[in-house]
Amino acid sequence: MSSQFYITTAIDYANGSPHLGHAYEKVLSDVIARHRRMEGRRVHFLTGLDEHGQKVQQTAQKRGVGPQALVDEIAAVFQGMLRDLRISHDDYIRTTEPRHKQVVQRFLQQLFDKGLIFKATKAGWYSVRQEQFLSDKDRAEDGSWPEIYGEVTQTTEENYYFKLSQFQAWLIEHIRAHPDFITPRFRQNQVLEFLKEPMNDLCISRPKSRLTWGIELPFDPAFVTYVWFDALTNYYSAVEGKGLWPADVHVIGKDILSPPHAVYWPCMLKALGIDPPRQLLVHGWWTINNQKASKSSGNALDTLGFAATHGADAFRYYLCREMVVGQDADFSAATFENRYKADLGNNLGNLVNRLLNMVGRSYAGKVPAAAADEELEQNLRGLWAESARKYQEAFREYQVSHALESLWVFISAMNAYIEARAPWKLAKSADPADRARLDSCLAHVAEGLRLAGTLLLPVMPETCGKLLTHIGRPVPDRFADQLAWSWAGTGSQVAEKCILFPPIEPPTAPAKA
Numbered sequence: 001m002s003s004q005f006y007i008t009t010a011i012d013y014a015n016g017s018p019h020l021g022h023a024y025e026k027v028l029s030d031v032i033a034r035h036r037r038m039e040g041r042r043v044h045f046l047t048g049l050d051e052h053g054q055k056v057q058q059t060a061q062k063r064g065v066g067p068q069a070l071v072d073e074i075a076a077v078f079q080g081m082l083r084d085l086r087i088s089h090d091d092y093i094r095t096t097e098p099r100h101k102q103v104v105q106r107f108l109q110q111l112f113d114k115g116l117i118f119k120a121t122k123a124g125w126y127s128v129r130q131e132q133f134l135s136d137k138d139r140a141e142d143g144s145w146p147e148i149y150g151e152v153t154q155t156t157e158e159n160y161y162f163k164l165s166q167f168q169a170w171l172i173e174h175i176r177a178h179p180d181f182i183t184p185r186f187r188q189n190q191v192l193e194f195l196k197e198p199m200n201d202l203c204i205s206r207p208k209s210r211l212t213w214g215i216e217l218p219f220d221p222a223f224v225t226y227v228w229f230d231a232l233t234n235y236y237s238a239v240e241g242k243g244l245w246p247a248d249v250h251v252i253g254k255d256i257l258s259p260p261h262a263v264y265w266p267c268m269l270k271a272l273g274i275d276p277p278r279q280l281l282v283h284g285w286w287t288i289n290n291q292k293a294s295k296s297s298g299n300a301l302d303t304l305g306f307a308a309t310h311g312a313d314a315f316r317y318y319l320c321r322e323m324v325v326g327q328d329a330d331f332s333a334a335t336f337e338n339r340y341k342a343d344l345g346n347n348l349g350n351l352v353n354r355l356l357n358m359v360g361r362s363y364a365g366k367v368p369a370a371a372a373d374e375e376l377e378q379n380l381r382g383l384w385a386e387s388a389r390k391y392q393e394a395f396r397e398y399q400v401s402h403a404l405e406s407l408w409v410f411i412s413a414m415n416a417y418i419e420a421r422a423p424w425k426l427a428k429s430a431d432p433a434d435r436a437r438l439d440s441c442l443a444h445v446a447e448g449l450r451l452a453g454t455l456l457l458p459v460m461p462e463t464c465g466k467l468l469t470h471i472g473r474p475v476p477d478r479f480a481d482q483l484a485w486s487w488a489g490t491g492s493q494v495a496e497k498c499i500l501f502p503p504i505e506p507p508t509a510p511a512k513a
């Protein structure tokens with residue numbers, strides 16, 4: 001396995017404000033990137049902004065600003081979101097940057113020179129919103145155009161086409177031969193289903209009479225590049241010459257799997273003689289209170305606000321825990337607060353407080369040595385080994401919610417262990433065997449918390465850093481041997497107290513008139 005790991009997210013449309021869908025994808029990718037870094041991989045994590053196209057041009061016109069000024073403004077807002085969510089990307093690509101434009105133009109020229117791009121005239125129905133021609137297959141059952149296409153008009157146009165159809169047989173074979181290419185697996189079947197129909201060639205240009213905000217075709221200045229051809233190229237243009245290609249994983253939402261990422265992108269690369277990316281990790285869609293999250297009308301619930309009020313880490317945890325990667329999930333204040341209180345406050349946070357209290361009271365803040373070793377202790381250590389193994393196994397498939405679920409089995413077991421040991425009783429006993437049990441109990445909880453806090457660093461970097469520091473242990477930047485049970489923490493000095501997850505304030509009652 002190469003030590004290098006190149007991960008990307010979709011680049012967001014510079015056409016509005018960041019929303020939950022954007023936030024989730026960046027958090028999921030960030031958790032993967034941080035986890036891989038801790039495994040010792042040399043990670044390159046790319047995200048960015050998709051800045052060309054009709055929608056940007058229209059929004060700029062509507063707002064009475066130039067398109068570049070608009071995307072500059074929007075880029076700042078999106079980058080602000082990344083900061084707020086503690087996203088640790090190594091690079092941010094904007095498709096208006098020269099480094100990107102240059103590669104798009106070279107790709108186009110190469111395909112043109114190879115005879116893989118041709119000019120043709122087409123008449124038909126055109127969706128302004130989706131920036132694509134439609135066929136009768138796209139109509140709803142009653143013959144109308146589905147809402148996702150927005151305004152649909154009849155248009156005749158001369159354009160340039162990429163000979164996509166030429167790569168259909170290769171693509172089917174490639175997908176079959178690489179069953180991990182599209183993850184989770186059930187998504188692969190949808191793509192193969194799509195590929196049963198003969199593919200059309202792909203229109204890769206827009207006449208400047210209709211759209212000027214794009215990358216000019218190098219062989220015909222009367223046209224700009226179709227946004228998807230432009231946008232997909234970001235994954236390559238951002239790392240050209242850095243020896244990072246092929247990407248290990250492109251993290252994307254289910255709506256942009258097929259055809260853009262599963263069909264256009266691998267075929268474009270194949271035509272250029274470049275290897276396809278290794279994997280597409282396809283996540284589902286969030287709804288908010290069971291409504292579409294990205295509805296332009298905006299949802300009443302300010303989901304990103306939860307990161308501000310409850311901390312970025314709690315928000316990251318919630319997103320990772322609540323959505324099974326690949327499936328859809330619903331965001332609501334009730335499920336958020338429930339996870340915050342139950343998983344984080346009462347389970348993990350409480351455990352830290354119990355430890356600090358007892359070590360403070362009975363051992364002047366110094367973690368005792370594990371003196372007694374009975375079945376309860378052996379079981380707890382066994383459970384750690386099992387939880388950690390299951391965590392890593394789930395993580396291998398990027399099933400982060402399942403990974404967290406396994407870890408919480410261990411965290412709950414630590415609370416149950418304390419209940420069973422009842423250290424507050426042991427502390428009162430004059431029996432030396434009880435003192436030995438008390439020593440062991442606190443030593444085990446301290447070590448268990450170190451282990452859990454270490455494994456969780458990629459999900460809640462700041463909180464787990466705080467946890468580890470407060471129990472008197474270093475914050476590692478590699479897992480290495482840090483996930484094995486050890487007594488190296490004996491004698492370490494714990495803090496007096498540590499509030500990882502402050503209780504949620506009850507909503508203030510409206511002032512009485």
Ligand code: MSP
Pocket residue numbers: 009010011012013020021022024025050231232233234251252253254255256284285286287292293294
């Ligand atoms: N600009 C294109 C992607 C080009 S990639 C070469 C795009 N942008 S987007 O802003 O509409 O979406 C960005 C990402 O956010 C996509 O992966 C999309 O699936 C994801 N999400 C947008 N809304 C979402 C939800 N409601 N839930 C989860 N993810 C969603 O598509």
